[in-house]
Amino acid sequence: MAIYPASTPHSERHTLSVLVENRPGVLARIAGLFARRAFNINSLSVSPTERPDISRVTVTADVEQVPLEQIIKQLNKLLHVLKIVDLDNTDAVERELVLIKVAANETNRSDVLEIVRLFRVRVVDVHPESLTIEATGAEGKIDALLGLLHDYGIIELVRSGAVAVTRGPHALSEKVVGSEIRGR
Amino acid sequence: MVSPTPLQAFSGVQKAPTKTSKQTLVDGEKMTGAQALIRALEDLGVQDVFGIPGGAILPVYHQIHDDTKFRFVLMRHEQGAGHAAEGYAVATGRVGVCIVTSGPGATNMVTPIADANMDSVPLVVISGQVGIDSIGTDAFQEADTVGITYPVVKHSYLVTDAQDIPRVLAEAHYIARSGRPGPVVVDVSKTAQVGEMYYSWPQKMILPGYNPTTKPHGHVLREAAKLFEQSYRPVLYVGGGAMRSNAGAQVKELADLTDSPIVTTLPARGIVPDSDPKVLGMLGMHGTLAATAATQKCDLLVAIGARFDDRVTGKMDAFAPAARVIHIDIDPAEIGKRRQPDVPIVGDVAEVLDALNAEIKRGQAIRGATNLKPWWNLINSWREKYPMKYDEETPDGTLSPQWVVEELSRQAAPSTIWVSGVGQHQMWASQLIDFENPHSWISSGGLGTMGFGLPAAIGARVGSARDFGGKKPVWLIDGDGSFQMTSEELAAAFIDNAPVKIAILNNSVYGMVRQWQTLFYDKHYSQTSIQDGENTEDIVNVPDFVKLAEAYSCVGIRATTQDEAKAAIKRANEINDRPVLIDFRVYKDAMVWPMVAAGQSNDTVTYKPGVQPLLHNDTTDSGSDSGADEPQNDTDHAAVADGATAAEQSKE
Numbered sequence: 001m002a003i004y005p006a007s008t009p010h011s012e013r014h015t016l017s018v019l020v021e022n023r024p025g026v027l028a029r030i031a032g033l034f035a036r037r038a039f040n041i042n043s044l045s046v047s048p049t050e051r052p053d054i055s056r057v058t059v060t061a062d063v064e065q066v067p068l069e070q071i072i073k074q075l076n077k078l079l080h081v082l083k084i085v086d087l088d089n090t091d092a093v094e095r096e097l098v099l100i101k102v103a104a105n106e107t108n109r110s111d112v113l114e115i116v117r118l119f120r121v122r123v124v125d126v127h128p129e130s131l132t133i134e135a136t137g138a139e140g141k142i143d144a145l146l147g148l149l150h151d152y153g154i155i156e157l158v159r160s161g162a163v164a165v166t167r168g169p170h171a172l173s174e175k176v177v178g179s180e181i182r183g184r
Numbered sequence: 185m186v187s188p189t190p191l192q193a194f195s196g197v198q199k200a201p202t203k204t205s206k207q208t209l210v211d212g213e214k215m216t217g218a219q220a221l222i223r224a225l226e227d228l229g230v231q232d233v234f235g236i237p238g239g240a241i242l243p244v245y246h247q248i249h250d251d252t253k254f255r256f257v258l259m260r261h262e263q264g265a266g267h268a269a270e271g272y273a274v275a276t277g278r279v280g281v282c283i284v285t286s287g288p289g290a291t292n293m294v295t296p297i298a299d300a301n302m303d304s305v306p307l308v309v310i311s312g313q314v315g316i317d318s319i320g321t322d323a324f325q326e327a328d329t330v331g332i333t334y335p336v337v338k339h340s341y342l343v344t345d346a347q348d349i350p351r352v353l354a355e356a357h358y359i360a361r362s363g364r365p366g367p368v369v370v371d372v373s374k375t376a377q378v379g380e381m382y383y384s385w386p387q388k389m390i391l392p393g394y395n396p397t398t399k400p401h402g403h404v405l406r407e408a409a410k411l412f413e414q415s416y417r418p419v420l421y422v423g424g425g426a427m428r429s430n431a432g433a434q435v436k437e438l439a440d441l442t443d444s445p446i447v448t449t450l451p452a453r454g455i456v457p458d459s460d461p462k463v464l465g466m467l468g469m470h471g472t473l474a475a476t477a478a479t480q481k482c483d484l485l486v487a488i489g490a491r492f493d494d495r496v497t498g499k500m501d502a503f504a505p506a507a508r509v510i511h512i513d514i515d516p517a518e519i520g521k522r523r524q525p526d527v528p529i530v531g532d533v534a535e536v537l538d539a540l541n542a543e544i545k546r547g548q549a550i551r552g553a554t555n556l557k558p559w560w561n562l563i564n565s566w567r568e569k570y571p572m573k574y575d576e577e578t579p580d581g582t583l584s585p586q587w588v589v590e591e592l593s594r595q596a597a598p599s600t601i602w603v604s605g606v607g608q609h610q611m612w613a614s615q616l617i618d619f620e621n622p623h624s625w626i627s628s629g630g631l632g633t634m635g636f637g638l639p640a641a642i643g644a645r646v647g648s649a650r651d652f653g654g655k656k657p658v659w660l661i662d663g664d665g666s667f668q669m670t671s672e673e674l675a676a677a678f679i680d681n682a683p684v685k686i687a688i689l690n691n692s693v694y695g696m697v698r699q700w701q702t703l704f705y706d707k708h709y710s711q712t713s714i715q716d717g718e719n720t721e722d723i724v725n726v727p728d729f730v731k732l733a734e735a736y737s738c739v740g741i742r743a744t745t746q747d748e749a750k751a752a753i754k755r756a757n758e759i760n761d762r763p764v765l766i767d768f769r770v771y772k773d774a775m776v777w778p779m780v781a782a783g784q785s786n787d788t789v790t791y792k793p794g795v796q797p798l799l800h801n802d803t804t805d806s807g808s809d810s811g812a813d814e815p816q817n818d819t820d821h822a823a824v825a826d827g828a829t830a831a832e833q834s835k836e
Contacts, residue, residue: 021393025342029334036335066520073517079339079359082393176392 005038006067013042014068015094015164018057018075019083019172022048026080030057033074037067043096043161054082054173060162082176087164094164097136099124100146103153104131112152119145130155212384217346218243218377221310224353226253227385230281232272232646233257234265238285240325241312243377245283254281257646257680260672262289264639266296267670270305271643274626275601276651277430279306279360280643286312287325290371291332295633297367298336302630303451304428306365308356313373316344329371338366346379351387358389363396364515365428396514400531400539408486408510408527409543413551415484415508417559418444421467421496424451424629425489425513426533432456432622434537435488441544443556445563447475449490450610451629454619464563465572468496469780470611473570476778476789477798478563479504487511489533492522493630494782502785512536570778570791572615578771585689585770586612588749592659592687593617595753599656600624601644603684605637605666608695611776613661624656635669637662638686642673645682657685657757664690664716664729671727674736677763685756686765688729690717691772699775717769718742733765744769 020026027046034041042060049056063071068086075081087094104112105128112131116123119141125132135145139162146154166172215223221244225233234257237245248256259265262284269280280300284293290311300307314323330340339359341352349372356368412418422435432455439446439462446456447467456463465472467479479485485507490496497503500522511518511525512533519528529536574586589612602617603626604610610627619625626644628636641660648656667688677684689695694712701709715725733740739759743749743766756764780789787798 025330028331032334070517070521073519073521077515077517079391079393 003064003067005040006071007038007040007061007063009062011062011064013060013062015087015089015092015162016057016059016061016072017085017087017164017172018059018081019049019176020055020057021080021082022053022055023080026055026078027057029078029080030075033071033078034059034061037071039063039067039071043159045161045163047163049173050171051173054176056172058161058163083172085166085172087166092164092166094138094162095136096139096142096162097134097160098142098146099156099158100133100135100149100154101125101156102131102133102149103129103155105129108152112149115145115148121145212382214380215383216243216247216377217343217349217372217379217381218247220346220349220381220383221353221372221377222247222252223383224350224385224387225281227350228353228357230254230279230357231650233281233283234259234268234272234643234646235283236260236262236265236285236289237283238289238312238325240286240314240374241283241289241310241372241377243374244310244312244372255646255650257642257676257682259639259642259676261670262292263295263635264642264670264673264676266293266307266309267299267633267636267639268643268646268673268676269307269309270296270300270303270636271603271626271640272647273300273305273307273643274427274640275623275644275647277623278647279308279357281308281310283310284312285325286314286329286371287327289325290329291327294332294336295631297333297369299628299631299633299636300367301336301338303424303628304365305367306360307367308353308360309367309369310353311369311371312377313342313371315374317375319373329369333369336367337369338364340369341371343370343372343376346376346381349376349381350383350385351389354387355389355391359391359394363394363398364425364513397516397530398514398532398535400512400529400536404527404529405536405540405543408529408540409547411484411508411510411527412442412544413547413554416554416556417478417482418442418484418486418556419478419482419504419507420444420446420486420488421449421479421490422446422452422455422488423449423490425491426455427452427489427622429489429514429533430622431489431534431537434534434541436460436462437541438486438537438544441541441548441553443553443560444486445478445560447471447479449493449496449629450614450627451625452490453614453617453625455622457620458618459620464567466614468493468786469498469782470615470776470778471496472572472615473778473789473791473797474563474566476780476786477566479507480786480798481562482507485509487513487525488537489513491518497522498780498784498786498788502787512540566797570797573792574774574777578774580771582744582769582771583746583749585609585691585768585774586616587746588687588689588768588770589613589616589661591746591749592661592753595750595757596659597657597757599652601626601648601656601658603627603637603641603644603658603660605660605662605669606632606634606696607663607666608691608699608774608776609661609663609666609689611696612689615776634663634666637666638670638673638677638684641684641686642677642680642682645677645684646680649682654760657760658682660684660686662686662688663695664688664692665694665714667729668714668716668727671732674733674738674763674765678737682763683760684763685759686733686763687753688765688767689770690729690767691770691774692717692725693772695772695774696776698772702773702775703779704781717767729765729767733763736763738763738765740765740767742767742769 121135273280467475730740
């Protein structure tokens with residue numbers, strides 16, 4: 001049953017949404033559970049939600065189904081964890097923000113700008129030797145953009161980590177016991 | 185008046201001073217956090233507390249007076265305090281409570297906390313912490329107790345505001361004892377201890393993320409009952425969860441209803457009296473041959489509050505290969521952790537079994553009970569052919585350790601609470617003592633903590649004095665190695681009036697390690713000789729356990745022959761005003777049999793050197809098995825599966 005490490009190169013990508021109480025130390029407890037099982041996190045983002053008392057952790061990871069189920073159960077045992085969902089890619093919207101600093105001078109700047117226009121992303125900083133591009137989108141789009149920009153020379157890159165919500169009118173926090181969501 | 189939002193009612197260190205928090209809660213009696221801590225323990229009904237004082241917890245200790253409603257037992261090492269609280273909790277079924285200081289006091293508690301976590305023992309550990317202005321500055325005796333204990337607790341709190349203390353203690357006590365029991369750490373900063381607050385009781389707990397399931401679902405019960413109807417070789421595999429749930433009567437009822445044999449894990453010894461013919465004893469690495477064999481050959485394995493520990497299962501893939509599995513556990517994370525069950529049942533063991541027994545009765549009223557005679561014939565043949573046996577004579581004329589354990593069991597009062605350290609003596613105690621009562625066997629299972637024995641025995645004796653008027657004597661069976669890890673607690677045992685009886689099976693070596701060195705490391709006895717006991721002309725041995733006992737005002741007796749041993753045990757049973765220690769000189773090369781080597785299939789179980797009954801498919805009664813009135817197909821199928829496994833094994 002036990003599969004260790006939990007992440008292998010061919011494991012399927014999963015997106016976990018975890019609602020937690022918004023208080024210090026919660027992230028360390030969650031991260032500790034992942035680390036102990038050699039669960040290679042692809043991205044992780046944490047921020048407050050529509051309710052100030054609840055934070056939402058979005059974890060994407062390449063992981064086998066069996067250790068994933070075990071870690072979801074173990075996460076559920078943490079008292080600060082309120083709700084966990086393994087988001088289905090077809091029924092959720094997933095986005096990531098990326099800032100890319102590309103080496104672009106006067107000779108190839110217009111080529112880079114053409115790519116920027118094609119992908120409907122934005123330039124947020126210009127320098128004689130570089131362009132900084134802000135891109136938002138699902139993983140596939142970001143990967144395609146990076147693939148094209150690669151040839152020009154990427155000086156620096158930062159990704160926010162994926163965030164995701166389910167489609168439709170319902171909020172994950174509705175299912176939290178004692179939920180008090182108003183004015184949605 | 186604005187009440188705090190539930191989830192934010194206490195955050196760790198406050199980011200900005202809030203002006204409202206003090207004024208919003210004006211109800212109640214004004215006192216300091218330290219006073220509130222003691223008062224909350226009293227209001228929780230805590231009757232016994234173990235610990236050692238220190239600088240960062242002094243405000244709390246300052247509030248312990250002669251009229252405080254709990255007894256305080258002063259131990260000599262924080263680890264001892266933790267194990268004592270564990271022994272107390274297992275013996276009484278209540279939450280064990282410890283109060284220790286910060287830094288080294290708290291880090292010394294990590295071992296008992298991890299031990300309690302592995303064995304699901306309800307424990308509340310209150311530790312001091314430096315003031316919040318000093319947190320994170322490497323102040324004197326500062327340690328990140330919450331951070332250190334995260335991976336080995338059920339939950340940890342850092343309390344920085346006095347007003348939070350009673351609520352956090354109420355929550356900690358509830359978390360420790362409810363659901364799957366476990367240790368909870370409450371790290372109380374000095375700021376919170378000296379701060380002023382308004383005390384009120386009872387407290388409203390704020391635990392939105394904590395909803396343990398205790399009631400089972402109806403449909404899984406029906407499926408489980410159906411599996412019983414379809415099975416001809418069931419086994420009830422009972423673990424410590426059944427003990428924590430106090431489900432002995434329910435387990436016995438299920439066994440009687442379905443005519444199933446009971447095999448137990450180490451912590452569940454005694455859940456149903458050993459005198460019951462359905463009890464086959466412990467299974468696994470050092471279990472009885474009958475218990476291990478029955479589990480390997482069963483077609484229905486009912487795991488009751490058991491977690492498929494590797495010391496039980498051996499090689500997981502080859503464990504009970506032909507069996508369908510019903511897994512009953514209060515912790516959903518245990519279901520499918522090691523083996524995928526056919527019927528998972530999440531709930532409190534006692535409640536689940538009550539419901540399951542009713543369901544089975546309903547089915548049996550219509551269809552009658554399954555006839556398991558062939559199964560019992562097979563099991564009884566194992567029991568007769570491979571009983572728990574040992575050599576009473578030893579090559580060097582010393583005592584046989586197994587004989588000592590049996591003699592202790594023979595002479596003991598039936599109500600005795602048995603405690604053990606960790607090692608060979610622990611396995612012999614588990615194998616050879618006749619357990620007649622649940623909650624009368626206290627041992628470190630999951631973590632295997634050497635040094636657990638003496639402090640746990642003290643805790644059990646305190647519990648015995650509290651709940652049973654001291655009527656239940658406490659016998660500790662310990663090894664000379666294990667005992668020396670916490671022997672300083674003899675002081676606490678004498679001064680705090682916990683007259684435990686201590687049997688040291690002294691072979692002057694780390695016996696279990698030596699056994700592995702003998703079997704798997706070419707008899708290279710690297711660093712396992714510990715030279716303790718009696719000095720002779722040639723060698724100096726330390727310590728002399730008899731003198732050590734006497735140094736602590738305890739009675740020390742040495743026994744080297746069977747007559748001496750019998751007399752010593754008799755005398756120890758008569759002494760009740762102080763601890764008694766008997767140093768039994770036993771044979772150092774005695775081994776624990778049966779044995780399954782670590783990581784091997786349970787089919788390779790060795791009854792004694794050279795005898796591996798399951799590997800060679802020595803199912804003596806297989807003739808009567810297939811000739812019985814059960815469906816032929818089922819038996820054949822299982823036989824094929826067993827044969828295949830044995831063949832696989834022999835290839836390795």
